[in-house]
Amino acid sequence: MTALPIISVAGLRSPDSETRLQTAQELGRACREVGFFYVVDHGIPASARDTAFAASKALFDLPQAQKEALSIRLSPHNRGYVAMADEKLNPEAGADMKEAFNVGIDLPADDPEVRAGKPFRGVNFWPSIPGWRQQVLDYFEQCLALGRLLHEGFSLDLGLPETFFAPHLAQPIATLRMLRYPASAGYIDREDGGAGAHTDYGNITLLATDEVPGLEVADRQGRWIEAPCVPDAFICNIGDCLMRWSNDIYVSTPHRVRPPAQERYAIAFFLEPAPDSVVDPRDISREPARYSPITCAEYLSSRLDATYHYRAPVAD
Numbered sequence: 001m002t003a004l005p006i007i008s009v010a011g012l013r014s015p016d017s018e019t020r021l022q023t024a025q026e027l028g029r030a031c032r033e034v035g036f037f038y039v040v041d042h043g044i045p046a047s048a049r050d051t052a053f054a055a056s057k058a059l060f061d062l063p064q065a066q067k068e069a070l071s072i073r074l075s076p077h078n079r080g081y082v083a084m085a086d087e088k089l090n091p092e093a094g095a096d097m098k099e100a101f102n103v104g105i106d107l108p109a110d111d112p113e114v115r116a117g118k119p120f121r122g123v124n125f126w127p128s129i130p131g132w133r134q135q136v137l138d139y140f141e142q143c144l145a146l147g148r149l150l151h152e153g154f155s156l157d158l159g160l161p162e163t164f165f166a167p168h169l170a171q172p173i174a175t176l177r178m179l180r181y182p183a184s185a186g187y188i189d190r191e192d193g194g195a196g197a198h199t200d201y202g203n204i205t206l207l208a209t210d211e212v213p214g215l216e217v218a219d220r221q222g223r224w225i226e227a228p229c230v231p232d233a234f235i236c237n238i239g240d241c242l243m244r245w246s247n248d249i250y251v252s253t254p255h256r257v258r259p260p261a262q263e264r265y266a267i268a269f270f271l272e273p274a275p276d277s278v279v280d281p282r283d284i285s286r287e288p289a290r291y292s293p294i295t296c297a298e299y300l301s302s303r304l305d306a307t308y309h310y311r312a313p314v315a316d
């Protein structure tokens with residue numbers, strides 16, 4: 001069992017508006033009070049998820065030189081391979097003991113936004129593993145569809161038109177991030193040695209994990225509670241961008257990953273609005289705005305700069 005709410009989202013697909021509203025309000029309660037919950041009846045088949053995990057394992061098992069050839073350091077647009085200890089999700093703490101691989105919205109090199117060098121609109125990096133690209137893109141699309149559905153629920157709960165988020169999520173910034181944490185074998189003594197305590201940056205994160213424990217979520221009193229794997233559920237959490245947009249009606253919640261006893265795999269799907277979407281609390285809340293309007297690209301860049309030392313300005 002888990003202390004976090006488990007929410008069936010099947011009702012969001014109902015033709016009956018009362019059923020949609022009830023489900024949306026249940027979802028909204030979790031977003032307001034906890035900011036972290038399990039999503040079930042989400043419609044993404046277990047086979048799609050298994051395929052994505054197999055693809056992740058195949059990628060991380062490649063020789064180090066092949067992974068480094070796809071390094072995120074070669075991408076101005078947050079795509080590619082992040083080597084062990086290259087990231088600090090909590091800049092105050094030590095480096096995260098994990099490897100990661102980011103895939104974004106897949107655009108061709110001749111896409112006008114890619115050619116214009118627009119932030120977060122780059123090409124993806126692909127390993128030379130047969131079938132890999134299509135498998136991963138299929139899973140990406142399924143996560144994106146679920147993310148859009150959840151946003152329809154948020155709109156209903158927040159008293160907005162049901163399609164409020166749709167234009168912002170038509171061509172969003174979205175990152176599918178494969179993660180592998182090595183078995184710590186007791187040699188990493190920091191409690192947050194897998195991933196430092198942090199809140200996510202975007203609107204929502206949809207997380208799938210294997211069965212190896214590690215993720216912990218801070219409750220409102222700041223106590224760490226375990227968030228175990230619930231088979232077939234996605235762990236969904238609100239990120240800082242949606243907290244800001246909703247003028248703190250929805251809350252983002254700190255979480256961390258303990259160094260796992262065994263090797264651990266997880267796949268996170270981070271969903272943010274489009275680069276030019278203006279995140280303005282006055283869209284959602286009638287209370288005085290606690291934040292000024294900002295574009296999603298500006299907001300996300302500022303958060304990523306604080307996390308990756310390779311993005312930080314070079315000191316002379």
Ligand SMILES: O=C(O)CCC(=O)C(=O)O
Nearest residue numbers: 179195209215257266268
């Ligand atoms: O691996 C996990 O369970 C969570 C990872 C995470 O929180 C993140 O990458 O933002």
Ligand SMILES: [Fe+2]
Nearest residue numbers: 198199200255
């Ligand atoms: Fe996170």
